Structure formats: C-alpha cells, structure tokens
Amino acid sequence: MVEYDLDRVKAKMTREVLQRRPASMWRYRELLPVQNQQAVVSLGEGWTPLLSLDRWAKSLPVGQIWVKREEQNPTGSFKARGFSVAVSLLQERSIRKAAVPSNGNAASALAAYAARAGIEAYVFVPQDCPGMFVREAVSFGASTWLVDGLIHDAGKIIEDGKKEHGWFNVGTAKEPGRLEGKKTMGLEMAEQMGWQLPDVILYPTGGGSGLIGIWKAFRELKALGLVQGEMPRFVSVQEEGCTPIVDAVKKQTTQVIPPANPPASSPTGVRVPRPPAGALILSILRETEGTAVAVTAEEIADAQRILGAHGISASPEGGAVAAALLWLCDSGFIRSDDRVVLFNTAHALKYWHYPAPREISVIREYREME
C-alpha cells in the first residue's frame, strides 16, 4: 500500500483548495501515487453523485440512506477509478503491455484506459461472463480471451504467460494503482457529505480492494484532520454460494474460506472464491465492528427492483447491498438513526443477456493461446 508524506499533503490539500478543483477524482492528486501529472490517463472518471434515498429510508428503521452512483463512471463501473491510476502508473514508467484476469468490469476498464494511453491490453474473463463485457473489451481493441474456469484460472494464465509476452499483470493486489484509485470513492464520499462520515458502509466484496480503499481513504482523511470521529462500520456483501468472507466472519477465523463449488450465476463482480486481500478485509470488518452478509439471487433481483423504483439502474452487486440493508434492518445491526451509504458499483445494462462475439477463443491454459 502506498504511504504518503501526510504533513506535506496537509499543507497543500485543504478543504478550501479542494472546493476550487475540478469535479474529478484527480482533485485528490496529492493522495494519488502519480508524480508526473502529464502521465495521468483520464476518461472523466469519479466525482459520481451521492444520492439520498429519503422515501425508501422513511419506510425502514434507518436514519438516512445514500447511494454512491458508481455506474456513472466511464465503462459503467467503479473499476474505471482503479484503472485510471494503474494505467497512469504504467504510462509514467513507459510500460506498454498490460494484462488482467477479470469477471468483466476490470476487463472493459483496462481495455478503455489502455486504449486511451496507447498501451496494449490483454484481458481474460470466465467463459460465462456476460457478452456485453466481452464486446466492450473487444471494441476498445483489447486482445480478449474467454477462460474455461473462474477468475483465478484466468490469473494463472497471465502468470504463466507474462514472461514470454512481457505483460504487466494489473490484477487485484498486484500493483498499488488500482487500490489507490478505488480509494477516491471514500475521499469523495466524505467531501460530498460535508466532511462527515456515515455510520455504516455496505460494499459488494469481490477481491476486496474497493472496501480496503475506502477504509484507507478514511484513515488518511483522519490523519489529515479533514474528518473526525468514529470509523463507519464496514459491511461486506456477497452472494450465497460464493461467500469466503461471510464464512470466515461466521467461523471467526482470520483466514478466508474458499467455497467448494461457486455457482456460475453469481453477480460477476463478487464471484471471487479466493480474495487476494482476504485477511485485511476480515481485520477491517472486525476493527470497525462491521459484519458480512450473504444474500440470495432472488433477494438481489428483488432489491434491484427496489433501487429501480427510485430511478437507479442497479447492477446485481448494487442490488446485493440493497438486499443486505434489508437483512441488517431486520437483524437489528442497523440502528434507527444510522446514516448508511450503499455502493451501486456498476450499471445494470451491462449485465443484459447478449452473446459474446463468436470469434473469441475459449482456453483453459496458457499453452492453448496461439
């Protein structure tokens, strides 16, 4: 994880200075690891709306509900933030070939940012990835491969082939940029709430760097004196069938427990049987007195409709956090005056059934790439 000289940042990045900066995640440039601002690769990511859902909040035993509308990012998901920073770091170091294993959104985000930077992108997604993601990656000119397996099988292909091809692996937790980019969700949220933190944060957890990034943002803001008070309680949300974090919380262990047979039908962003930073996620949940919740596919679909009824195009992952909120209101974890932030991490339209282009090859191992 990147550490900053916070005394220097404090002198430069005050509330007043920030107010005058553009509506972009790069307004926090002192807290981002790119040194040469000419190297920044941007497609207009970040500064997404934080919308208050008052009508829904009134019907629940909860103080206030906000939804951070991450579906409004370039390529329709918050993954844009991470790749804007990661690809900027590649640009700064003149690295010209990047590869990523992905369940969909990381693939299309890398493809777009690499295209913007003139870098070659290689993306590997599970065979059952919704066709729209595959077409999106292809449309940005990425070398795109379907993998007969899950995301960690895709990761293995990259590890096996990276020497020969000269790929830089920008997979989760392989480099610092993606986490730092995701961190801007937490920085923005605090600023948009008038430098206050909410009581509870619900995040759909896959590899885990979104949640870790938001937690890191709050720690840095506290150290800078920009926010005060308690850390919010962090809640990881996963789908029934692929719940390594939820299972570890239940069993009170510090080791993630990979599921035996993760279902193919899970929401793509949270179908990560072996989250690379699992131990840190678990310690954040414990330290902030948070928890982890599993929701079913039916609950997710119902909750997508609830958000839809408020005008929000919710991805399955966004639906999952809304469904978890209902559970946590029932269980008493959420108190009647709690201020809660949900993350709608992607746009619903990307998940519509649409076939992948037929010319894209399906491989199981690296040696099958010709």
Ligand SMILES: *Cc1c(COP(=O)(O)O)cnc(C)c1O
């Ligand atoms: C990647 C992804 C997630 C999971 O985020 P992590 O930072 O990997 O935990 C959630 N939702 C969507 C839409 C995603 O693309």
